[in-house]
Amino acid sequence: MAGRIREDVIVAIRERLPLDQVVADYVALKPAGAGRLKGLCPFHDEKTPSFNVNASLGFYKCFGCSASGDAITFIRELEHLSFTEAVEVLARKAGVEVTYEQGGAAPRQHGSQRQRLLDAHRDAASYYAGQLRDSPEAEIGRAFLRERGFDESSWAHFGVGYAPTGWESLTTHLRAKGFTNEEMLAGGLATQGQRGTLYDRFRGRLVWPIRDMKGDVIGFGARRLRDDDTGPKYLNTPETPLYKKSQVLYGVDLAKNDIASRYKAVVVEGYTDVMACHLAGETTAVATCGTAFGAEHVQVLRRLLMDQDEFRGRVVFTFDGDEAGQKAALKAFADDQRFVTQLFVAVQPDGLDPCELRQQRGDLAVRDLIASHVPLAEFAIRSALSRFDLDIPEGRVSALAAAAPVVATLKDWSLRDEYARRLAGWLGMDEQAVLARVRGGESPESADRQARSRRPAPAVRPDPRDPGLIVEREVMKLAVQRPAMLGPEFDALDVVVFTAPAYAAVRAGVAKAGGTATAVGGTEWVTKVRDAVETDAVRDLVTELAVESLQTVDEEDQRYASSLVARLEEMALTRQIQDLKGRLQRLNPVEQATEYNRAFGELIVLEQRKKALRERGAGAV
Numbered sequence: 001m002a003g004r005i006r007e008d009v010i011v012a013i014r015e016r017l018p019l020d021q022v023v024a025d026y027v028a029l030k031p032a033g034a035g036r037l038k039g040l041c042p043f044h045d046e047k048t049p050s051f052n053v054n055a056s057l058g059f060y061k062c063f064g065c066s067a068s069g070d071a072i073t074f075i076r077e078l079e080h081l082s083f084t085e086a087v088e089v090l091a092r093k094a095g096v097e098v099t100y101e102q103g104g105a106a107p108r109q110h111g112s113q114r115q116r117l118l119d120a121h122r123d124a125a126s127y128y129a130g131q132l133r134d135s136p137e138a139e140i141g142r143a144f145l146r147e148r149g150f151d152e153s154s155w156a157h158f159g160v161g162y163a164p165t166g167w168e169s170l171t172t173h174l175r176a177k178g179f180t181n182e183e184m185l186a187g188g189l190a191t192q193g194q195r196g197t198l199y200d201r202f203r204g205r206l207v208w209p210i211r212d213m214k215g216d217v218i219g220f221g222a223r224r225l226r227d228d229d230t231g232p233k234y235l236n237t238p239e240t241p242l243y244k245k246s247q248v249l250y251g252v253d254l255a256k257n258d259i260a261s262r263y264k265a266v267v268v269e270g271y272t273d274v275m276a277c278h279l280a281g282e283t284t285a286v287a288t289c290g291t292a293f294g295a296e297h298v299q300v301l302r303r304l305l306m307d308q309d310e311f312r313g314r315v316v317f318t319f320d321g322d323e324a325g326q327k328a329a330l331k332a333f334a335d336d337q338r339f340v341t342q343l344f345v346a347v348q349p350d351g352l353d354p355c356e357l358r359q360q361r362g363d364l365a366v367r368d369l370i371a372s373h374v375p376l377a378e379f380a381i382r383s384a385l386s387r388f389d390l391d392i393p394e395g396r397v398s399a400l401a402a403a404a405p406v407v408a409t410l411k412d413w414s415l416r417d418e419y420a421r422r423l424a425g426w427l428g429m430d431e432q433a434v435l436a437r438v439r440g441g442e443s444p445e446s447a448d449r450q451a452r453s454r455r456p457a458p459a460v461r462p463d464p465r466d467p468g469l470i471v472e473r474e475v476m477k478l479a480v481q482r483p484a485m486l487g488p489e490f491d492a493l494d495v496v497v498f499t500a501p502a503y504a505a506v507r508a509g510v511a512k513a514g515g516t517a518t519a520v521g522g523t524e525w526v527t528k529v530r531d532a533v534e535t536d537a538v539r540d541l542v543t544e545l546a547v548e549s550l551q552t553v554d555e556e557d558q559r560y561a562s563s564l565v566a567r568l569e570e571m572a573l574t575r576q577i578q579d580l581k582g583r584l585q586r587l588n589p590v591e592q593a594t595e596y597n598r599a600f601g602e603l604i605v606l607e608q609r610k611k612a613l614r615e616r617g618a619g620a621v
């Protein structure tokens with residue numbers, strides 16, 4: 001066991017390796033003013049960036065999940081490494097030699113396991129690449145690639161290699177380089193036979209090195225070439241300390257910069273599809289490796305796909321039109337709708353994958369395929385329709401029955417209504433009838449749940465970046481920081497305008513502290529509000545609201561304050577109107593005429609108030 005890493009090593013790393021450079025391997029960072037950068041936090045799931053980097057000080061802080069620290073903490077926590085391992089990773093990146101306090105200045109015989117595994121993979125990749133280039137038995141692999149339109153320069157670009165048929169080709173090679181059996185097993189490069197002997201995991205196959213975002217090889221995908229190979233068509237590295245298939249995206253090392261700058265990522269199905277897309281000029285293509293595209297893959301892409309203010313990129317899935325692809329897309333749709341408006345699908349009607357498409361019709365056809373993407377929601381609905389004959393009334397009625405539940409699963413109300421209208425168009429049916437059908441799909445229990453969720457709940461800290469709560473937060477920030485700008489208007493707000501219990505609790509504190517009508521502001525005011533709130537959690541929130549900057553350039557702008565208040569009231573009215581409309585739909589205008597007419601009159605009043613407010617609120621966030 002080597003001793004502690006010398007302090008001067010850490011100092012040298014800090015000097016040569018700015019934090020933003022370390023973070024940039026994992027997260028796309030955008031300037032956020034005053035020497036700061038921000039991005040989507042890699043430690044928690046978020047839609048708008050709250051991960052802040054102060055590059056000159058070398059510290060980061062996430063205002064979403066409270067993760068914070070320096071470059072070493074960042075690497076440790078993200079890669080699950082020990083302190084020593086993290087320093088070794090950074091030292092390598094910075095070009096600093098690691099020296100230890102005990103045992104003089106000599107580097108350790110063996111670095112951390114992680115570093116050893118990375119070294120073994122790097123050696124294995126170059127060994128495989130050499131085999132593909134020079135070995136006579138690799139001709140079958142070279143022919144495979146040439147037939148698919150890949151020339152030698154593209155093999156090199158992607159590092160494609162060939163694993164010889166011998167049982168111990170790579171193992172012998174790595175052993176000669178000083179790697180142990182344990183290391184080869186831990187890295188998934190070798191497997192152990194019944195008698196304990198080691199043999200190569202990949203034999204007689206084409207191999208694609210799979211790299212992480214930094215460009216380090218962490219595993220391989222290997223394709224069967226020979227008929228006598230009884231294994232699966234594709235064989236991948238198993239789960240290892242380096243390789244986590246639920247997060248790995250093939251091609252991400254080559255694609256990451258273009259994904260970030262073009263706000264687009266294309267997800268294809270195989271290694272050759274990634275190659276074909278990149279060579280055709282679609283350099284944002286990646287593929288999952290031996291597993292379906294899942295939530296953790298989305299997270300990896302989202303961290304790259306962000307704008308200065310929010311995640312606005314597009315993720316385009318390509319499918320060769322077969323049912324498996326459709327199923328995968330529909331599953332993604334059903335699983336997680338938070339990003340549904342960012343998900344798109346491109347389907348090649350002839351059932352050609354990007355690799356075949358490029359071979360048969362050239363680069364342009366690949367780019368056309370990807371450009372032809374449609375929103376995932378549209379794809380899901382059209383897939384439901386495709387099983388029916390829409391030329392006959394019976395077919396259209398059945399198609400509506402099949403598609404309405406799909407539309408009804410859209411969680412975003414406005415999106416759902418929009419797609420109900422489009423569905424009516426695709427079916428040539430009456431809009432109102434389709435809308436009613438889609439809304440009728442809501443179960444009474446879900447309506448109940450919604451009603452319950454509006455009742456006061458424990459005041460948990462709201463996500464500061466929750467887009468649905470931005471106006472509430474902004475108004476609360478004003479109430480704490482600049483109460484005079486809100487004046488009596490804020491005190492007069494109905495309590496229902498605050499949907500987040502925590503903001504409602506702060507607002508109660510503001511009232512208890514005397515209200516905004518007479519408050520002057522400053523430290524004294526913040527202290528007063530802090531003292532007036534009920535719990536420590538809400539007190540912390542008050543501090544947070546006092547520190548966070550306002551989302552306006554001119555913090556003295558009176559119009560900003562009043563348009564925010566108007567917008568807040570408008571949002572509350574919209575919710576009330578929605579509830580009222582739902583109630584009207586459930587009432588029978590004949591049998592429950594009195595109640596119906598009263599609700600209808602109420603609705604008209606609310607709509608008029610909303611219209612007036614909207615005019616006043618123009619220009620709010």
Ligand SMILES: [Zn+2]
Nearest residue numbers: 041044062065
């Ligand atoms: Zn975070």
